[in-house]
Amino acid sequence: MDEARRLSSKLLPAGIAVQEDEPRAVATRLLPAEEPVIARAVAKRRMEYASGRTLARRALEGAGFEHAASFAILQDEQRAPLWPEGFTGSITHTVGRVAAAALSTSLFRGVGLDVEREAPLSEGVAKRVLTPEDEAMLARLRSADRAFAGKLVFSAKECAYKCQYALTQTYLGFDAMWVEVDLDASIFIAHFQREVGEFAEGATLEGRFARGEGLVMTAVAYA
Ligand SMILES: CC(C)(COP(=O)(O)OP(=O)(O)OC[C@H]1O[C@@H](n2cnc3c(N)ncnc32)[C@H](O)[C@@H]1OP(=O)(O)O)[C@@H](O)C(=O)NCCC(=O)NCCS
Known part of the structure; x- marks a missing residue:
């Protein structure tokens, strides 16, 4: 998505990696451990979950997490994403837009998007x-x-x-x-x-x- 359309570009302090796109434009990649979470979900939910997870992994990579590509982002009982040790982040989606932020917890301890x-x-x-x-x-x-x-x-x-x-x-x-x-x-x-x-x-x-x-x-x- 070109820079001018990105709502997230100036929202968070430097050092926080943010990814944003239209869900349909994201080449989604779910990891096997994430599949069961949406095994019975309708297509819309699959799209938002998969695009959110894909952008979150890209954001983790941007934040300096070396194993981002193979890290399955599971969730707790309240649906909150479980981030790798030393990192945190946030995921959001609505019709036509998906975004994710990730950062080292040495910078900020919490982030919301x-x-x-x-x-x-x-x-x-x-x-x-x-x-x-x-x-x-x-x-x-x-x-x-x-x-x-x-x-x-x-x-x-x-x-x-x-x-x-x-x-x-x-x-x-x-x-x-x-x-x-x-x-x-x-x-x-x-x-x-x-x-x-x-x-x-x-x-x-x-x-x-x-x-x-x-x-x-x-x-x-x-x-
Ligand atoms: C969880 C909640 C905030 C999600 O917001 P939403 O507008 O419905 O949906 P969004 O797309 O913006 O966010 C969904 C993502 O938030 C993340 N999320 C869910 N629960 C979360 C939590 N407890 N903490 C952090 N992130 C959470 C997940 O990544 C989820 O996407 P995923 O299921 O694909 O992983 C909302 O459904 C909810 O339960 N609200 C009630 C609690 C609340 O907001 N209280 C206000 C206090 S003043």
């Missing part, structure tokens, strides 16, 4: 995802920006969730954080609303977002 179609949240999803603090933040924005910002909050929560999971191994509901967005600066700050592992109540994760081609991508790295 999320991509979503830009379409606004349905009323039902908004109710489930947005806390009163999110709602108050959205109400302070210009009304024309609120639909996009609502979807951005959703993506930022999933991104921050993936990042914190590497450190806490804890599943969090959407009420665990509220998100502040700065649409001009293309940044977001996810605020923990309760203590989770090493993250105290009020602790924050600050990330960046990019928007284009009907997609929004969020990314965060935590040292």
Whole structure:
């Protein structure tokens, strides 16, 4: 995918290897140990899983992991990818886009990446995802920006969730954080609303977002 179309290009600090493409354009390569995970999956899920794993291996290689090509990325019971010792990463996919990041844990201990179609949240999803603090933040924005910002909050929560999971191994509901967005600066700050592992109540994760081609991508790295 040419550089101009890549949403991920300026989202994460130097040293973090990021791969992004259209799922159909990825010459996918699954390793035998990964096959059982999607043995009974429908074609769409096979495509997203295989393209995500393939890009994750390329990202691991870019991050300096020597055995990337033969490393099967299995998953834990919460579906979180299991990275090789000394490395971490994140995988995301949606219709038309797949991306993966990988890095040495000597640089950052956690990373999160999320991509979503830009379409606004349905009323039902908004109710489930947005806390009163999110709602108050959205109400302070210009009304024309609120639909996009609502979807951005959703993506930022999933991104921050993936990042914190590497450190806490804890599943969090959407009420665990509220998100502040700065649409001009293309940044977001996810605020923990309760203590989770090493993250105290009020602790924050600050990330960046990019928007284009009907997609929004969020990314965060935590040292
Ligand atoms: C797991 C979850 C975040 C995935 O997000 P999504 O938008 O549905 O899908 P994405 O394509 O962006 O991400 C899926 C990938 O995330 C990764 N992933 C799944 N669970 C993960 C976890 N606990 N930690 C880190 N990464 C995880 C996997 O690589 C997965 O792809 P794969 O199954 O092909 O390997 C989402 O399904 C979920 O369960 N959300 C509820 C938890 C949450 O977000 N809480 C908000 C706290 S404020």
